[in-house]
Amino acid sequence: MRIQGRGIAITIYLLALFLPIYWLLNMSFKTNGEIMSGLNFWPHHVTLRNYAHIFTDPAWYLGFVHSLTYVALNTVISVSLALPAAYAFSRYRFIGDKHLFFWLLSNLMAPTAVYAMPFFNLYYSIGLFDTVWAVALAHCLFNVPLAVWILEGFISGVPREIDETAALDGYSFPRFFIKIFLPLIANGIGVAAFFCFMFSWVEQLLATTLTTVHAKPIVAVMTRVYSAEGMDWGLLAAAGVLTMVPGAIVIWFVRNHIAKGFALGRV
Amino acid sequence: MSLVLDHVGLTVGQEVVINDVSLTFERGTMNVLLGPTLSGKTTLMRLMAGLDKLTAGTIHVHGKNVAGIPVRRRSVAMVYQQFVNYPSLTVYENIASPLRVAGLPKAEIEDRVTEASRVLRLDPFLDRLPAQLSGGQQQRTAIARALVKRAELVLLDEPLANLDYKLREELREELPRLFAESGTILVYATTEPAEALLLGGTTATLWQGRVTQIGATPLVYRKPANIDAARVFSDPPLNEMGVTKSASQVTLSDGRALTSDALLAGLPDGAYRIGFRVEDARIGPPTGATDAFPGVVSVTEISGSESFVHLDVGFATWVSLVLGVHDWQPGAAAEIRIDPRRVFVFDAAGLLLRAPEAMSVSPLAVMA
Numbered sequence: 223m224r225i226q227g228r229g230i231a232i233t234i235y236l237l238a239l240f241l242p243i244y245w246l247l248n249m250s251f252k253t254n255g256e257i258m259s260g261l262n263f264w265p266h267h268v269t270l271r272n273y274a275h276i277f278t279d280p281a282w283y284l285g286f287v288h289s290l291t292y293v294a295l296n297t298v299i300s301v302s303l304a305l306p307a308a309y310a311f312s313r314y315r316f317i318g319d320k321h322l323f324f325w326l327l328s329n330l331m332a333p334t335a336v337y338a339m340p341f342f343n344l345y346y347s348i349g350l351f352d353t354v355w356a357v358a359l360a361h362c363l364f365n366v367p368l369a370v371w372i373l374e375g376f377i378s379g380v381p382r383e384i385d386e387t388a389a390l391d392g393y394s395f396p397r398f399f400i401k402i403f404l405p406l407i408a409n410g411i412g413v414a415a416f417f418c419f420m421f422s423w424v425e426q427l428l429a430t431t432l433t434t435v436h437a438k439p440i441v442a443v444m445t446r447v448y449s450a451e452g453m454d455w456g457l458l459a460a461a462g463v464l465t466m467v468p469g470a471i472v473i474w475f476v477r478n479h480i481a482k483g484f485a486l487g488r489v
Numbered sequence: 490m491s492l493v494l495d496h497v498g499l500t501v502g503q504e505v506v507i508n509d510v511s512l513t514f515e516r517g518t519m520n521v522l523l524g525p526t527l528s529g530k531t532t533l534m535r536l537m538a539g540l541d542k543l544t545a546g547t548i549h550v551h552g553k554n555v556a557g558i559p560v561r562r563r564s565v566a567m568v569y570q571q572f573v574n575y576p577s578l579t580v581y582e583n584i585a586s587p588l589r590v591a592g593l594p595k596a597e598i599e600d601r602v603t604e605a606s607r608v609l610r611l612d613p614f615l616d617r618l619p620a621q622l623s624g625g626q627q628q629r630t631a632i633a634r635a636l637v638k639r640a641e642l643v644l645l646d647e648p649l650a651n652l653d654y655k656l657r658e659e660l661r662e663e664l665p666r667l668f669a670e671s672g673t674i675l676v677y678a679t680t681e682p683a684e685a686l687l688l689g690g691t692t693a694t695l696w697q698g699r700v701t702q703i704g705a706t707p708l709v710y711r712k713p714a715n716i717d718a719a720r721v722f723s724d725p726p727l728n729e730m731g732v733t734k735s736a737s738q739v740t741l742s743d744g745r746a747l748t749s750d751a752l753l754a755g756l757p758d759g760a761y762r763i764g765f766r767v768e769d770a771r772i773g774p775p776t777g778a779t780d781a782f783p784g785v786v787s788v789t790e791i792s793g794s795e796s797f798v799h800l801d802v803g804f805a806t807w808v809s810l811v812l813g814v815h816d817w818q819p820g821a822a823a824e825i826r827i828d829p830r831r832v833f834v835f836d837a838a839g840l841l842l843r844a845p846e847a848m849s850v851s852p853l854a855v856m857a
Contacts, residue, residue: 383573386540389560390567391587391638405577 243466249459257455272460282461285443288354289423290468292437295358296365297418301411303362304369309399311370312377313385323374326367337363338431345432356432357439361422368421369414376410412479419472440465491515491551492642492674497536498545499698506532508698509546514674516641519665519690521706522678524721529698530678531570534644537676538565550641563642566635570647572627574619580606580630581615587638605633608667625656632660636667643668645677649684661687682722686710694721716839719764725797727764727833728807734758743804748779751829756842762835769831769845772798772809772823781824782807789817800825 249257250272251265276282310316311323341360345351350359380403388398404411429439444461473480492514499507507529514520522530535541537548539560548555555563566587574583582589584605588598606612609629619627628648635643645664649657665688668675679685685692685706692706694717702709702718713719720727731742735758739747752763775783784802796815800807800823807825817823834843 381571381573383569383571384575386560387567387569387573387575387634388586389540390538390565391634392561392590394561397590402575402577 246459246462249455250463252456252459254454254456257459269456272456273464275457276460276464282440282443285438285440286464288433288437289429289439289441292354292357292361292429292439293419293422293468295354296361296422297415299358300362300365300369300418301373301415303366304373304414305411307366308370308373308377309403311374313382323370326370329367330364334364334425334427338427341428342431351432352434352436354437357429357437358422360428360432361418361425365418365421369418372414372417373407373410376407376413380406409479409482412476413482416472416476416480420469423469492537493549493552494537494546495549496546497533497543497548499532499536499541500544506698507536507543510698510700511546512693512700512703514642514676516674517669517672518674519669519688520674520676521685521688521690521692522676522695523680523682523685523692523709524678524695525680528695528721530680530695531646532698533695534567534646534676534678537642538567538644539563564638564640565642565644566638566640567644568628568631568635568646568648570650572619572624572631572651574627574630574634576619578618579615580611580617580619580622583619583630584611584633584637586634601637602633605637608663609633609636625652628652629660632664632667636671639671640673642674643676645675647678647680650680664688665690680724682710682724685722692722694718696721712841712844713833714841716762716764716833716835716841719833719835719841723764723766725767725808725810727766728770728805729762729764730805731760731762733760741804751780752827752832753834754829756834760837761842762837762839764833764835765827765831767797767808767810769828770800770807770809771826771828772800772811772817773826775822775824778824778826781826783822783824786817786819786821786823788819789815791815798823 248263248265251268251270252262253267253269253271256262256265256267311319337360341356342351345356345360350356384402384406385398388402393402426439426441430442433439433442440461444458444465494510494512497507497510498505510533522533524530532541536543539555539558543556550563574580575586578586581602584602585598588601593601602615603612606615609632611626611629611633614622614626619630622630628651632645632648635645648664649660652660661684664677665675675690677688679688689706691703692709693703694701694709694713696717699717701721702714704714709718710722713722716727716729732747732753733740734750734753734756737750739750739753741747753761775781777783782800782802784800784807786798787801787806788799790797790799791814794813796811796813796817798809798811798815798817800809802825809825831845832843833841833845836842
């Protein structure tokens, strides 16, 4: 009896959770005419025209390519910059270390809009404007501190004696770091990379401000669906579905790491 | 090969952690650092290994100052109290690690690892990860890694403290033998006097960052140079009392006068501290004898073949060791008698004036 009640509760919860996603999926397989014609719980005239449009029109699929490129670049840059920083914060005491650590975090507190203008002007003057690098570097603003914060927790979870034992065994620092240390914080790297990916993927303001044509992200492309006939609902829904796919794939791969990250209390 | 610590000191902030330590270690010797927790054993070992930098003094190896030599270029191996292994490497790779880094040929590595794992009985576990081993096996892995390196200096920091009793006894016998063959300087830190005595060799007692005495282990045990060394080398703690002698009259700190001056016979007037070990505190039912110290039992610890009876004698709580299981109930009246020939007498500054004669029979046999 109790089990049944629990089952019903979970079912309702999942229904509520998946309803918007289902509706988006539902719309993406309908024609605009069907979307506008009334309430249909599933597509009566299934069409792949919306998806076909995205995969054949360069304006659309390049949006995905640009987004994925700067997100990947940003994730790699953020994690590789954060690793040595987090190691230093965890292992060494230096003047102002705690203040510096907190100051890093304070970067996450300012609204991104504050940084949009200076970045725009700076990148424009050095010729980085409208490149994937512009967005990838700009996103480091909040992703590097985040990655440092997450990794520091994981690194502090590794006993210092392991570093010392490696030194006693004769390891040089780079060799120790790559061969011994990185495998020990693989979970942390996974978690940090996931969050960098996620925040860079969903960030819209900097991405649209710092690009026009050559590095236009998918979120910017999606705002251009108005035409003479009005809004192209089906196309927008298909783009929305495709936008969720990379996130879902990444979550699938790091789900176990994330659980450990939560257990460590740093996420 | 010799290792010389010359007036070594370490000050962290305002705190003096290691205070003017001078020690010499010769190759092929067993050296025990004996001291209570926080006495500086681990810190001293870290300084010897080069993991921490000294703030005073010098360390010479082969007559050469090693201050500027990084840890990884020194010939040092260390085993920590907590089991430290590389979690992501198998037991085999853990043991082989220093040899791999040194770039030894494969066959040589194989030989040394096989030999070490055979001696430390790790051969069935070579393919496992450290997390899949018991604590004892993990610590044996760490010891094996120190062994295969054949370092000139091997530092064992309470390596057996976290192991179970049986394993501890076994390894305690084996360890010195394992390292003896390689002619290494073995330094072994422990909090347990009994462990120091079993290991033998030379003992340096540490107390609050200072070396209070250096000497052959049994000698340090029998004739601690001062009260600090005696305290360090007594477990359970040394029973103590402060006394004053004036005109053949011995007075306790609480004003009580003793009937005879036997405890301080032949010593001039003055203030003294008397110490005696638990095995020399003979407890019995109260007789009212004038030379006994009456008191009330506060706790009795029974450890199988022995019982430790804690007796509150008013100015102190003394511990008496009795063989067998004795049921002294808390609150029971009892008295402790001290044989004047079995006490340590220290002067007011804590220096040893008189130690008990060495006995040909075990102190336990005398009591029985």
